[in-house]
Amino acid sequence: MEFNSARSAFKYYLTSQNLESQITVFIPAYIGWSSIEGSGVFDPIKDSNVKYEFYALDTELGIIKNDLFVKINNAPANSILLLIHYFGRPDPNLGMIVKMAKEKNIRIVEDAAHALFSSLIGGSCGGLGDVSIYSLHKMLPIETGGILQINNNETKEINRMVENSYLRSLLSYDLSALAQIRKNNEIYLRDLLLPLHGEVDLLWPELTPNNVYLQTLPVLIKKKSRNDFYFELNKQGFGVVSLYHTMINEINPNHYPESFSLSKCILNLPLHQESKQEDLKDMVNLMINLIN
Template identity: 30%
Template sequence: MNADVSSPREVPRNPVPGPHNWQADASAQTLPCLLDQPGALLTSSGRAAILLGLESLALAPGQRVLVPSYHCPTMVSPVLTLGHELGFYPIDADGRPSLAWLEQQAPADTRVLCVAHFFGLPLDLRDLRAWCQRRGVLMLEDCAHAMFGQGAGGAVGALGDVAIASLPKFFAAQDGGLLLVRQPARPVAALQAVGWKSQLKASLDAVEISARYGRLGHWGLWARPLLALKGLLRGRRPVAPSSAPQPAQFDPASDYARIDVKLCHRAPTRAATRAALQTSRGRVIARRQQHYRAMAQALAHQAGMRPLFPALSEHSAPYVFPLWVDDPDPAYQALRTLGVPVSRWDWLWPGVPDLAGDQGKIWSRHVLQLHCHQDMSDEDRNWVINALLTYRKS
């Protein structure tokens, strides 16, 4: 595992398009997948799925949606876009909503509880489901991190009145989400078709990413003229992901949080749909599990850092590997500058309160999310591990 970390390395942050995604894997492990749920609807994005799901519940004015204190802003913006009241609840050390807080302090006007399977690790939501039923609250099960898997309470997405997921987090798709609504109060309107220009752009984007990481194989020859044409039309080279420092404060009016309601009512592109439905799932599951376990073993017992959840169930397909870092701010920026595919949910929505016993605001600073998708090679993974170990020793 002696990977050279003296210079940046281009490790893909997300699954890479290409013919390798369709290779047979009949002997590989399979897990419950939200794509197989009856009534699953593919949407333009995960945030669109949240918005459409909330619309289908036909909430009355003044009713409240509770979201976890640990969140991505895209979980919050659909709530506010639709004009609902917003509230936050604390999470326990295992990532589950604090049932004690909900029992004692949940606002009386709460109508929807949004519960997330963080990092792709399935939670047992049976007691939360029972609380919702006692209180007349609807459960929105956020499976953006958990397209696959099952826990003690059953398959992910099985208990929510609404379940949502995100295609790009698990498949080589540049857009797309998934929505599942059980007994909607208002039917989900038919989604608008994607125009041919957007369809063509999505397909060319996929080819370009595949070529960038050498995944076109013998299709590379015919792809070159298409990529040359795309470059000519664009008039400039693609911009690499920025490693510049992020702004210290989150701006709710930024593009990152803004909701395009019209786009939310549009279907996903054909390229995204094909990536989700035709990908061989066994490889997705197996490689993510391998990367997660290798990271857990290598990063255990290290000074200043520890795996947040060292053990990985064989019934889960992780989205990322969560790593606790004692002094996270300099580490996060150093890793980003080096090119390590790492994220952090340090951009919480303004107004998240300090709640007794809450791990959410603590996680938002101290937990780094290391990408561990199927298109990272063993060399990529070992380079990421060594980057962390090298930083720790510096």
């Protein structure tokens, strides 16, 4: 099913389910807000007036399993576990987490807004739960577009629909080629950043698996101001972003200090198909100048 955005797709799912008042939507405690866009994934939850609860993430945005399992262990049946594949990377323990949730009759929604390539090309996420949500305009040169994929047997026909405009747009791209460009850019950019260790550190030090294709490469600005890097790099046209730079008010900094610490220093470097390697090298040279 197609929508203008992943946010609209998620809202449709929540409002179409006739959610029981006693269920809970479990949300990772790393949700951002901006004055322009609000909070893409949290706004539909607020609008649906459903009960929600946060679960903890570690300093690499990995799910802290013990915290999550305690929270879903006694949750009402048909509660919802929202899994966000941050920047296109599924959690390393995704299979175990999905298995645990299913054993507790918890529905699983995969937010794959950043993981279109990891799902459709890599197969590392997107089909494990009940629902998957994709954003086209965040991953492809399309102005708008979101897709709701429902994975149960009754609605498989939805996934075969190709007559609508967004799915036609999706099928018009060579996704395998674009995914490989992203992987090549990740490998190249990682090598360029190695001498900056201690000043600019990779959020995920190890190269992502071959079946994972990142939306952006998240790094941590350790000693300088993240905002100085953000504004200067964009002033020079490199198109960096700082995703989730401001946590939503509903997340308590005392309960989830890792999330707030991360949000203050994270910077997302481009990997998309328009990112030429010579441009990535120029970007890193500018970062070196900013450090010095």
